[in-house]
Amino acid sequence: MRTAFASKKNFRDFPIFGILVKALGCLFISRGASADKRDQIVEQIGERQQTVELTGKYPPICIFPEGGTSNGHYILPLKRGAFAHLRAVKPIILKYSYGTVSPAWDVAPFLPLVIMMLSLFDFKCEVIELPTFI
DSSP states (O other), X not given: OOOEEEEEGGGGGSTTHHHHHHHTTOEEEOXXXXXXXXXXXXXXXXXXXXXXXXXXXXXXXXXXXXXXXXXXXXXXXXOSTTTXXXXXXXXXXXXXXXXXXXXXXXTSOHHHHHHHHHHOSSOEEEEEEOOOBO
16 A cells, blocks of 8 residues: 655655655654744645545555654654644554664754664564554
8 A cells, every 4th residue: 555654844855755745745843943843734635634544545644653763772752743633643653673773863964864773684664554543
């Protein structure tokens, strides 16, 4: 099944990657936005959720409610975007196991980090699907 993502706004301008995220129908979110802009983003997410549920015009949207990747031992505070409009949510857990390069290295630029992760043979991601929560 095709999935759209709530993606950082600067991903839209990445060479090749930008074309892919636009083709998926991703929503683009400004990090570090003002309170008014964050409220607009939450409304945009709610409108997309409603459109997906009622019309199927877009693919389901994947939102990472923590807004980032932790060290794998703790859950970060959840953002309100996925939950504010009280729509159905299907929780999915991504459980990483890795050797030398962690996906939580947010100090590395995105593209070099992805290249490093894809170059390793010891990187795994287990996907755990939980029941839909309504």
